[in-house]
Amino acid sequence: SQTIHQWPATLVQPVGSPLSLECTVEGTSNPNLYWYRQAAGRGLQLLFYSVGIGQISSEVPQNLSASRPQDRQFILSSKKLLLSDSGFYLCARQGITEAFFGQGTRLTVV
Amino acid sequence: SQQGEEDPQALSIQEGENATMNCSYKTSINNLQWYRQNSGRGLVHLILIRSNEREKHSGRLRVTLDTSKKSSSLLITASRAADTASYFCATDLGDYKLSFGAGTTVTVRA
Numbered sequence: 001s002q003t004i005h006q007w008p009a010t011l012v013q014p015v016g017s018p019l020s021l022e023c024t025v026e027g028t029s030n031p032n033l034y035w036y037r038q039a040a041g042r043g044l045q046l047l048f049y050s051v052g053i054g055q056i057s058s059e060v061p062q063n064l065s066a067s068r069p070q071d072r073q074f075i076l077s078s079k080k081l082l083l084s085d086s087g088f089y090l091c092a093r094q095g096i097t098e099a100f101f102g103q104g105t106r107l108t109v110v
Numbered sequence: 111s112q113q114g115e116e117d118p119q120a121l122s123i124q125e126g127e128n129a130t131m132n133c134s135y136k137t138s139i140n141n142l143q144w145y146r147q148n149s150g151r152g153l154v155h156l157i158l159i160r161s162n163e164r165e166k167h168s169g170r171l172r173v174t175l176d177t178s179k180k181s182s183s184l185l186i187t188a189s190r191a192a193d194t195a196s197y198f199c200a201t202d203l204g205d206y207k208l209s210f211g212a213g214t215t216v217t218v219r220a
Binding site: 032036049059094102104106 | 141143145150151153198200206210212213
C-alpha cells in the first residue's frame with residue numbers, strides 16, 4: 001500500500017518558535033513529494049516539492065523551508081513561526097495517475 | 111498560483127438529488143483530476159480525465175472535459191449524506207505539479 005504518515009495531527013505553537021513537521025512514505029521508492037498549505041475554506045497552495053534526496057524546489061517565498069534527508073522522508077521547517085503560518089499542512093506523493101495525501105497537520109500559531 | 115477555479119463555492123442539496131460542480135482553468139493541461147476532502151482530512155483522488163477525453167464515469171461520478179472552453183464538470187448522482195465533503199479540481203500541467211482550485215463545499219441533507 002502507498003501510505004503517507006504525517007505527524008503531529010494538530011499543533012499549537014507560539015509566535016517565534018521553531019517548527020518541524022515530518023512526512024514519511026511507505027510502499028514506494030524515489031517518490032516525488034510535496035508540501036501543501038490550505039488556509040481555512042480555501043484551496044491548496046503548493047509550498048515545496050522534491051524529486052529526490054536533497055532536491056527541493058520552492059514555489060513561494062516564505063518563512064518556511066523543506067528538506068529531504070532520506071528517500072521517503074520530507075520535512076517542513078521554520079526557524080521562527082509567524083501568525084500567518086497558521087493553516088492545514090498536507091504532505092503528498094505523486095503517483096502515476098493521482099496524488100496520495102497524508103492526513104494533514106493543523107498548525108495554529110498563537 | 112491556482113489555475114483551477116470551482117463553481118459554485120458551496121452547494122446544499124437533498125439526499126437523492128444530483129450535485130453538479132464546475133471547474134475552469136487557464137492553460138493547456140495533460141489531465142484534470144477531481145479530489146474529495148472530508149472535513150479536517152487529507153484529499154482523496156476520485157477520478158482523472160485526460161486532455162483527449164471528453165467524458166468519464168466512475169460509479170455515481172460523471173466527469174466532463176471541454177478543452178476548448180478550458181472547463182470541466184463533476185456530477186454526483188443520487189447523492190448520499192456521506193457525499194458531504196469539499197471537492198477540488200486539480201490540473202496537471204506535466205511539470206511534476208498539480209494546481210488545485212479553491213473547492214466546492216457540498217452538503218447533502220438527509
